Amino acid sequence: MQIEVINLEKSFGNTKALKGVSFTVKHNSITALLGPNGAGKTTAINILTGLLKQDRGEIFYDKTPFTPKNNKIKKLIGVVPQHNNVDRDLTVVENWLVHSILYGINKEKRINKINEMLHFTGLSKHKDKKAGKLSGGMKRRLVIGRALLHEPKILFLDEPTVGLDPATRRHLWDFIKSINIKLGCTIILTTHYIEEAETLSNYVYFIDNGKIIKEGEPESLKNEVGKYTLEIFKDNKTVEEYFNSKKEALERLNSLNGVYSAKIREVNLEDVYLKLTGRKIEI
Ligand SMILES: Nc1ncnc2c1ncn2[C@@H]1O[C@H](COP(=O)(O)OP(=O)(O)OP(=O)(O)O)[C@@H](O)[C@H]1O
Numbered sequence: 001m002q003i004e005v006i007n008l009e010k011s012f013g014n015t016k017a018l019k020g021v022s023f024t025v026k027h028n029s030i031t032a033l034l035g036p037n038g039a040g041k042t043t044a045i046n047i048l049t050g051l052l053k054q055d056r057g058e059i060f061y062d063k064t065p066f067t068p069k070n071n072k073i074k075k076l077i078g079v080v081p082q083h084n085n086v087d088r089d090l091t092v093v094e095n096w097l098v099h100s101i102l103y104g105i106n107k108e109k110r111i112n113k114i115n116e117m118l119h120f121t122g123l124s125k126h127k128d129k130k131a132g133k134l135s136g137g138m139k140r141r142l143v144i145g146r147a148l149l150h151e152p153k154i155l156f157l158d159e160p161t162v163g164l165d166p167a168t169r170r171h172l173w174d175f176i177k178s179i180n181i182k183l184g185c186t187i188i189l190t191t192h193y194i195e196e197a198e199t200l201s202n203y204v205y206f207i208d209n210g211k212i213i214k215e216g217e218p219e220s221l222k223n224e225v226g227k228y229t230l231e232i233f234k235d236n237k238t239v240e241e242y243f244n245s246k247k248e249a250l251e252r253l254n255s256l257n258g259v260y261s262a263k264i265r266e267v268n269l270e271d272v273y274l275k276l277t278g279r280k281i282e283i
Pocket of ligand 1: 043
């Protein structure tokens with residue numbers, strides 16, 4: 001399933017959260033909206049999933065116009081919000097049962113689907129644990145599993161790994177990839193973690209201050225900047241210089257004669273954003 005977003009605008013009082021945002025989510029892709037806090041990512045997701053109404057602009061799911069009242073399209077969407085909105089006093093299975101009933105999954109299918117999901121999320125051993133007692137990573141799997149129970153064609157993940165430790169984050173990345181590959185689900189995710197967008201997505205939209213400022217495949221975006229970054233620590237600041245080969249970067253490093261401390265690393269998406277805005281995303 002594909003999404004086409006054209007010129008979305010949304011204001012909250014005097015705050016213009018979205019200032020004419022257009023983008024496409026291709027069928028079967030993992031597409032990232034990457035940008036700092038307050039860029040407008042959650043607002044965009046909330047509009048695309050029917051939680052909020054835009055002031056202006058259009059959304060098409062496979063060429064069908066979308067409005068918050070379009071329940072047919074809403075049934076094809078799975079949503080994982082930024083915060084784990086689980087019922088802490090219900091077990092994993094009970095949380096999923098409630099969702100299955102709400103989504104009208106029939107009784108016979110319900111049990112099969114939940115068993116399948118326990119296996120897929122790796123939560124089988126914890127199925128009778130109360131959600132409030134699960135670790136952060138497991139809670140996330142519970143919420144993602146819940147969003148997948150009604151077999152959506154598109155999954156929305158709003159900052160899927162925020163607040164998780166690096167090891168749990170990596171496991172979750174593998175899990176998210178498997179949703180795309182094994183279930184054939186198109187995924188749109190928002191994140192302010194550079195590595196998350198780089199690891200997961202095949203297409204990235206940089207969003208900043210309510211606008212898309214750059215888009216492309218991670219590799220080609222990085223190649224536009226260069227291959228290697230030389231970070232020079234100078235006057236309590238880091239200055240980045242970009243090179244197309246390690247040899248050039250090393251020559252520049254040597255020319256500093258050890259006056260400043262410096263290091264060479266591969267170019268990442270943070271460099272793309274930094275070159276565009278003069279700021280870093282991850283603060
Ligand atoms: N309900 C609201 N009322 C007033 N202002 C809002 C509301 N929702 C969002 N905003 C403002 O709109 C702008 C975009 O917020 P949004 O939550 O979409 O950004 P974000 O990129 O998702 O960042 P974060 O990851 O911190 O949520 C911000 O300036 C925010 O303060």
